[in-house]
Amino acid sequence: MTVEIGSLFSGVGGLDLAVEEIFGGRTIWQCEADPHASKVLAKRFGVPNLGDITTVDWSNVRRPDILCGGFPCQDVSAAGLRAGIADGTRSGLWSYFAEAIDMLRPSYVIIENVKGLLSAKADGGDRGSAFRRVLQDLAEIGYDAAWKVVGAADAGAPHQRDRVFILATPADSDG
16 A cells, blocks of 8 residues: 655645655645745646645645655744744744644654754744644644654755654553
8 A cells, every 4th residue: 555645835845755655655635835935836747736734624635644745944044034933924824724624634744844943932032932823733643753854965965954854653652
């Protein structure tokens, strides 16, 4: 049986390809609103694109074994305004990712973001870090998480470009 993967904030599918390779799975749907990235996805994967994550009715979406994605980083990146993941920010689209996890209940969730997620404030102020908020949201919907910072150079790239990867599993599983 092939592992089925759902992808949020798919971009041009780089994370999807990595998850397919590592887990021996196949992507069954993607969720990407950008029209240019969507053209690349259509050619590369040829699977349904759910479009704008803020309009998806998760009760009508096929449940994947793995849900992966990298929600927008602009508001947690060291290069950005550091506005956090509060509502109204691009990075605040995290709440839609959390909603998808809660509704779909995949066996595995893989989240990717910039290293700035670790130090950015959740709301741009002083109410804890954005990273802590992500972990708290996962815990509130019944998921345990492990994480690691991985640099592009670790995979042979000629630059560092650190990324945070979070692997979450249902708290009641042996994951």
